Amino acid sequence: MGGISSYKSIFKATSLFGGMQVIQIFLNLVRGKIIALLLGPAGVGLNSLFVSSVTMISNITGLGLNFTAVRDIAKANESGDRERLSAVIVTFKRWLAGSAIIGVIAVVLLSPLLSVYTFKNYDYTFSFIALSFMLLFGALSSGNASLLQGTRNLKGYALHSLTGSLSALVVSVPLYFFYGTKGIVPALIISALITFLFSIYYASTIKRERVKVSWSESWSGGKEMVKLGVAMMLATSIGSLVHYLINTYISNSASVADLGLYQAGMSITSQSIGLVFSAMAIDYYPRLSAISDDNIKVKEMVNQQGEITMLIATPVLILLSVAAPLIIRLLYSSDFLPVTGFLRILTIGMMFKAASYSIGAISFAKGDKKVFFFLEGIYMNSSILIFSVVGYKINGLIGLAWAYLIMHFLYFIIINIVAGKFYKFSIAPALKKILIISFGLMILAFLSISALSVTYSLIASGFVTLISIVYSITQIDKLVGIRDFINKVLRRS
Numbered sequence: 001m002g003g004i005s006s007y008k009s010i011f012k013a014t015s016l017f018g019g020m021q022v023i024q025i026f027l028n029l030v031r032g033k034i035i036a037l038l039l040g041p042a043g044v045g046l047n048s049l050f051v052s053s054v055t056m057i058s059n060i061t062g063l064g065l066n067f068t069a070v071r072d073i074a075k076a077n078e079s080g081d082r083e084r085l086s087a088v089i090v091t092f093k094r095w096l097a098g099s100a101i102i103g104v105i106a107v108v109l110l111s112p113l114l115s116v117y118t119f120k121n122y123d124y125t126f127s128f129i130a131l132s133f134m135l136l137f138g139a140l141s142s143g144n145a146s147l148l149q150g151t152r153n154l155k156g157y158a159l160h161s162l163t164g165s166l167s168a169l170v171v172s173v174p175l176y177f178f179y180g181t182k183g184i185v186p187a188l189i190i191s192a193l194i195t196f197l198f199s200i201y202y203a204s205t206i207k208r209e210r211v212k213v214s215w216s217e218s219w220s221g222g223k224e225m226v227k228l229g230v231a232m233m234l235a236t237s238i239g240s241l242v243h244y245l246i247n248t249y250i251s252n253s254a255s256v257a258d259l260g261l262y263q264a265g266m267s268i269t270s271q272s273i274g275l276v277f278s279a280m281a282i283d284y285y286p287r288l289s290a291i292s293d294d295n296i297k298v299k300e301m302v303n304q305q306g307e308i309t310m311l312i313a314t315p316v317l318i319l320l321s322v323a324a325p326l327i328i329r330l331l332y333s334s335d336f337l338p339v340t341g342f343l344r345i346l347t348i349g350m351m352f353k354a355a356s357y358s359i360g361a362i363s364f365a366k367g368d369k370k371v372f373f374f375l376e377g378i379y380m381n382s383s384i385l386i387f388s389v390v391g392y393k394i395n396g397l398i399g400l401a402w403a404y405l406i407m408h409f410l411y412f413i414i415i416n417i418v419a420g421k422f423y424k425f426s427i428a429p430a431l432k433k434i435l436i437i438s439f440g441l442m443i444l445a446f447l448s449i450s451a452l453s454v455t456y457s458l459i460a461s462g463f464v465t466l467i468s469i470v471y472s473i474t475q476i477d478k479l480v481g482i483r484d485f486i487n488k489v490l491r492r493s
Helices: 002-061 065-079 082-119 125-130 132-150 154-203 215-253 256-290 295-322 324-331 334-360 369-423 429-451 454-480 482-492
Strands: none
Touching: 002 082, 002 125, 002 132, 002 154, 002 215, 002 256, 002 295, 065 082, 065 132, 065 215, 065 256, 082 125, 082 132, 082 215, 125 132, 125 154, 132 154, 132 256, 154 256, 215 256, 215 369, 256 295, 256 324, 256 334, 256 369, 295 324, 295 334, 295 369, 295 429, 295 454, 324 334, 334 369, 334 429, 429 454
């Protein structure tokens, strides 16, 4: 029953946060549309520049604490020792407050430079000084979200995330309507403040004990969080640099139009499957961190997560590949149809990424800084850069898609070798079977689209898609009992 319960927990969390992500994306799209209508292109650009500039500083001064604290909080929460959990929370909140204050000071001191670098004048210096409050409220709010995530308060975390998106929408509209572009800075600050206040309420539901933690204890305990956080921050920063270099290489080698097609293809694919990855990261990482010292339990959990991930991801990616032209027209326009072939190859690469995702979290959950930084910071980013440049040089966007596929295939092999050597991990027979069938169906769909005439292609690929959906639903039902769940809901109603 423990195995069934674990599968149910995974599926429940993935469904809950997948649904939450859909709502958030919708709210953000509505907010973006309103900004576009009320402020025009200039207002959209101004809002984007403000947010990206402050976020960049926040990411650096935050030291990755919001990510790494989840690990320590989850482990303390799993132990059942309330005093230990409370001590970890006190340490985290002290370090969080310190990093937030440093972030505020950094924004204030750098505000003239931010204004000049971003807008080529000093006119926005005071706007950036005011936005230091957005950084403060945002950092503290994210800290409370980490507490909810670490203690696996799924309902509180989901409500906190939705509240943030909804408050940003409600606050922004009247300010943009009455004050135009002058309302951007107040809207960003007030939205951050409201989200922070809600986060205090949700975090207050976490049961804690009153404990005395000396500042020296907080210093020594927080240093371990920071070491792992810095490794993540550096890996993320290198990743941002690599994506910038790829973008500039494409635009300089060919045209901005090619870059637009590349970004469109990546955006469609990442948004469709990103819902699964986001849901995994929110619930799976704290659960894995909680049992990270036990390699047997780690192996079991990683394989179970891998099964659910592949069963959900496979029909989504096959459907995306088959319906690519229709989806491109819906989300963009017929001008973006040249990206169809790129997107279809990319979906196969995404299959390998999905297969690697649950395994790749092991090193971070264990706090293994060196392995994590080598895999995610050095290997992943350097291979993305090298393969992308070579692939694009050989055959443009299609070559870039094949490069992405090969890179993730190699990563899948390497992550299994590393996890096996350092953590005694191996893929379970049940997951192997799902991987073989999933990749078989994906390749079958791809070949039916590529090799057959339009009519036969639609029939064959549609049939493969149907098989994939039926197979996934059947297998998930065996693991979590979907039909029993639906029957319970129907009986209640």
